[in-house]
Amino acid sequence: MTSPPHFTGRDLLCLRGGRLVFQDLDFTLAPGGCLTLVGPNGSGKSTLLRLMAALLKPLRGTIAWDGVALAQDPEAHRARLHYVGHLDAVKASFTCREILSFWAGVRGVADRAAVDRALAAFAIDTIADVPGRFLSAGQRRRLSLARLVAAPAPLWLLDEPTVGLDRASVALLEGAIAHHRAGGGRVVLSTHIDLATPDGAVLDLAAFAPRGDEDDGDVAEDAA
Numbered sequence: 001m002t003s004p005p006h007f008t009g010r011d012l013l014c015l016r017g018g019r020l021v022f023q024d025l026d027f028t029l030a031p032g033g034c035l036t037l038v039g040p041n042g043s044g045k046s047t048l049l050r051l052m053a054a055l056l057k058p059l060r061g062t063i064a065w066d067g068v069a070l071a072q073d074p075e076a077h078r079a080r081l082h083y084v085g086h087l088d089a090v091k092a093s094f095t096c097r098e099i100l101s102f103w104a105g106v107r108g109v110a111d112r113a114a115v116d117r118a119l120a121a122f123a124i125d126t127i128a129d130v131p132g133r134f135l136s137a138g139q140r141r142r143l144s145l146a147r148l149v150a151a152p153a154p155l156w157l158l159d160e161p162t163v164g165l166d167r168a169s170v171a172l173l174e175g176a177i178a179h180h181r182a183g184g185g186r187v188v189l190s191t192h193i194d195l196a197t198p199d200g201a202v203l204d205l206a207a208f209a210p211r212g213d214e215d216d217g218d219v220a221e222d223a224a
């Protein structure tokens with residue numbers, strides 16, 4: 001019997017702007033798993049998500065999908081994930097439906113039903129034909145999150161996805177995450193608020209902060 005594919009990080013050390021952000025960091029995420037990143041401002045939650053998306057490289061350590069290091073084929077890795085960062089990619093002159101259809105098309109999904117499901121999943125169906133320029137901050141965020149549903153991908157990387165969301169929208173996100181995980185999908189998210197992720201794991205970045213005894217002055221940052 002073969003074991004399920006795991007998403008792992010081992011012995012990770014990361015610099016940004018020449019400064020040590022975290023070190024000795026390990027994680028493991030099995031299919032259906034959720035990892036919540038917590039920690040104070042600047043502790044490296046966004047940085048770790050960017051490492052997991054193969055947008056940055058660690059100075060030391062390895063991140064691997066099913067035993068294969070991301071560095072071997074970062075493009076293949078990016079094709080299996082959705083990364084939702086702080087910026088909402090919303091085109092002012094396109095409607096919500098057009099924006100979602102575009103994103104789905106980029107991922108090879110030409111399925112109106114999938115776009116309809118995504119609109120409904122984040123309660124944007126009532127504003128499906130409203131152009132991006134007229135959306136509120138919370139509506140823009142919901143539209144960005146709806147991409148997750150419009151074009152399936154096994155790994156969701158979500159950087160503070162609840163920013164701008166009202167309580168009802170947070171519940172919609174929790175539901176979408178639960179549905180994704182029930183189908184074997186994986187989620188890593190950073191948050192400063194409580195988000196219901198049943199049976200999920202929590203990784204506190206504060207535990208991997210520089211100890212103050214390192215001399216990092218002579219090591220170069222290894223950015224992608």
Ligand SMILES: Nc1ncnc2c1ncn2[C@@H]1O[C@H](COP(=O)(O)OP(=O)(O)OP(=O)(O)O)[C@@H](O)[C@H]1O
Nearest residue numbers: 016017018021039040041042043044045046047048
């Ligand atoms: N592009 C960059 N160049 C240089 N340093 C950076 C860059 N981006 C982030 N940093 C630094 O890396 C460290 C970690 O930042 P990061 O954004 O990962 O923290 P965070 O835990 O996500 O913070 P927050 O809770 O405020 O969002 C900080 O000290 C930050 O100043």
